[in-house]
Amino acid sequence: DTAVSQTPKYLVTQMGNDKSIKCEQNLGHDTMYWYKQDSKKFLKIMFSYNNKELIINETVPNRFSPKSPDKAHLNLHINSLELGDSAVYFCASSPSRQGIETQYFGPGTRLLVL
């Protein structure tokens, strides 16, 4: 059973479109994260939710809106996609918000904006 799953795995779309990426974890964790990995492989946190509550919102354009319907799901909606949004987006989860725990990563969603 996949611990942290993301859909879709690949996403190719035109500039200006709106798209969503879904993430689900079956580990019973309280905290979930979205990370962006750029073309140079540098990972940066975007958002974190703890029990459906937003706890981290880094300086991400407000075209990006996370939604957590329950603590097992954290979806990422992106409006008006731009070329610079092309990246790999990773979802992750951890048991709590302590910051000293191992995070479990999803397989990533490769987004290409044309």
Added chain:
Amino acid sequence: KNEVEQSPQNLTAQEGEFITINCSYSVGISALHWLQQHPGGGIVSLFMLSSGKKKHGRLIATINIQEKHSSLHITASHPRDSAVYICAVSSGTYKYIFGTGTRLKVLA
């Protein structure tokens, strides 16, 4: 300048060599993590350290809190160790701050 720096950025080794990857950080941390990202893209957590040393198979991770430095060692390296190794720190809160990664290639 990144708060977490890794060296080297790229490393090519022959199978069987002993490999060391370094990580230095400039912030107070609650823990340091070593992650492995395979060519297929998946990210796996290897170690979480807050002091001392941990060993798992051929991998050894050490941390020196006073010097704000950690090393990841791979003994008897193998081509399947080829991956990007990423150092990340948990700094006070619940988020990771990532290093830029070390791309390792082990040749047969």
